[in-house]
Amino acid sequence: MLSAPSETSARSPQALPVLDWTHRLTQLGTRFFTPLQPTPVAAPRWAARNDPLRTELGWPAELFDDDHLQAFAGNALMVGSQPLATVYSGHQFGQWAGQLGDGRAIWLGEAASAQGTQEIQLKGAGRTPYSRGGDGRAVLRSSIREYLCSEAMHGLGIATTRALCLVASPEPVRRETMESAAIVTRVAPSFLRFGHFEHFSAQGDTDSLRILADHAISHHLPECNERAVLWQGNVYAALLDVVQERTARLLAQWQAVGFCHGVMNTDNMSLLGLTIDYGPFQFMDGFDPGHICNHSDHQGRYAYGRQPNVAYWNLYCLAQALAPLIDDHDMTLQVLEGYKSQFPRFLGDAMRAKLGLSGALAPESERENDWTLVEDVMQLMAAEKVDFTLFWRQLSLAVVHQSQAPSLTNTGWSAVTDLVLDRPRLLEWLARYTTRAGQAHFSSMGEVMLRTNPKFVLRNHLAEIAIRKAQTGDFSEIDTLHNLLKSPFDEHPGFEAYAALPPDWADQLEISCSS
Template structure:
């Protein structure tokens, strides 16, 4: 087998490409080829993402596609590269980082970038092997698509391929490649890299590229910042990030490793590693076994996002030039995030029209869940059903050990819902409170089967999580409480 990809798939080309990030030049990236893997096989595929890319269904099922998305053969017109960036990791400046195991194939004519994660060593691998393992690749594939199903801003996953090639982590595992898809994989860390190196020309070129390709309205909004489009860009990124964090908190999603190099400039959830959806509601839950200080605990995520945005603001300051303008752009987070979260929580409670006392009701609800460690997803789904059934709250009350505390809360809630159309409210709630999320034990079960070459559970979960608000008769076990052994699952940054 060749040490790097040389063969090119025969025409006709399945994907049309256009110029994009790679045209910024060699200061931003290194051209290189993926490193092939022996005897690849399909693990999971997303027909929905393939359709977004305009891929022919027959071609997507072919051996040619399998080889291309494993990195064994190049797609015609593709010019692969790995990009350089820097960043703060666990709050500490880590210096130069970069795509250590991700190799971009390019940007499609439809404006989507394709990236192979786990396709081999790059100049930014920092002594790593450039590979990803089957375990983490399945988790990323399933969660990318699960988050899309939930309506959360996210990168997507086209497919996962596997190989029996050995990869050493804590134990010996096997290799896999995830093909990730997004309008851009540019991170806060890209800006930090050029700012830290004093390369203001490259910093400006990067910012202009992001504005022209992804935030063109910032040119018109520049007047609000004395003609400075870069301050408008900082505000736009701040607003998108605030909206994303509100979605995370509302659905009970813990990212686990919110380093600045894991923050998307487009406000997308990116880099699925030690993530977790909450089981029992614990605001201080730490999902990343490597996070010994709890920096990225669930209830700290909103403040960490603001800290990361502040780092982005510092990186952009050479272009903004006015510290007050940068702070004004960042200040929008303090209003946008709580407003977005309050709107999301009102929807979860079925409140059609906002009232002044709603914030107190939301807080009382979350405090009650936290005190009794009630399962977060099950509570909201049962509450949706209870409202739809005319406020039949008994199944919800059964979730609480302290029934009297629930009764006190229920009085407040029933008073707030009085006079409204409960059927309509319940329907609205069912549309925002999912029945299914990718709990750790569900992913673990799919991984264990996949390690035995049975990928049926990956496929089944993928189908289920594409429509997580539907009932899916026969899948009740996937919406049930986690088994006792689920609490022993440890997820870390290793992948």
């Protein structure tokens, strides 16, 4: 059932399917949030509906009918939802920013699903008490990027928030220029951030900090109770340990696919180790460890190569926030040391898999030598800014189809060597790589590589084409990209252009924090 959130809504209450709602977060009390209703938008229309996700969650098809369009636009409420905005604080670009909070994301509640309880948010649904002078809106441009990239990350097997649907409105929103509004509905088991804990710690409110930590452990990270055995029964040290491990795994996955987040502020870090808050992100084209995807990041704090260290810095901030609960400085530092050992291991495993070296083909005794192989080829790629995604995919195909040593006369390997100018250097590396792999294993290795190295990623220019079409009212490219990106390892015959090198104009695209 829907009910109108305000007198400005044009919709009347109607009998419609109801999700099975629960609201565990609201039980914590209003210190943690402010109840409020979304602000309606004019003339909403569907821009995208993620039927695969809806089906995966076991939610009814009626959820995507035109009556529910009003709910996902913020013009009406599904009965049983309890909209609110949560409060948090955080460090932005390395500086303490104080109180932040959901400035344009409105939490509707938690709904039961076939994948477990899912929190549902409307992003861009209007002002909240935490908007800090902003309009609480999101623009179509950035909403398309978030919708597509969250689903692209899921297709890659990387932990992320998900995008259920996207609603567009002609309502004007001013950023650098006048743009149109959009609301993306996103779902996740929890939207808790590092910043939620920083907020109460900074206020000296240890009681609220403990309530929030206990809530997280009880409902979202119950493994902390078992992990506490490693930390003298200290469940809050175990909480930090679980979070640092999840974060280490996430960062390894980002680095392995060439993903740049762009704004790794502590308030953009998920407690569950999910990729969250898609702003000026980018999947790198030419490989450059110093690449800065955020036009607003003038100091390069969040450059690709710095992401793992920034994640550790953010974890240190979380550790400081949890310090009153852990109440053991040495133990806290010891927990953080786990990231320094686990991240390199996770990254090493991810990069070995990109080379087809996994399972029985990746004994521990070869780990150091394999990392040398990885470093050597990455240095070559960086020297010439070789296209990151294309190189790994072509290498995968070469391994699948070839059984002899690499040669410039061998068409399979030449697809790889044609990507670089310094062919002798690459051939020397390929000789070492194929010797390490053993040609007898090429077939099985290649299949692993094709399921590890994607053919399709959401390159900036692909998103830009979808955005430009959508701004004319044509949303078809969003669906085309979504269909490719939800299965990025498949060949998708007929769509080779979406996996090709970017056009020259792609270099001129600038993505900033504006959204």
